[in-house]
Amino acid sequence: MSENDPTSRLPAAVREHLANVADNLQLVADMGYGDVALLVPTRAGGLTVLADARPMTAPAAGGASRAGETLDAADEPEAA
Secondary structure, three states: OOOOOOOOOOOHHHHHHHHHHHHOHHHHHHHHOOOEEEEEEOOOOOEEEEEEEOOOOOOOOOOOOOOOOEEOHHHOOOOO
């Protein structure tokens, strides 16, 4: 785990839970017919995309995965 990992300071049980959620995002995207992303806050006030998924049951809104990107919280007010 790198020091740039936004989950590195979280307890192991929380990291395991986040990994489980990330592993199931495809199901959520398919059931909701839309793109979904798992975001965690950074120390600098941004949001890091841990994982994302696009539905296989409907046209996808976006192109490439944003996993690993850090987003400005002001650009994602619903998530912030």
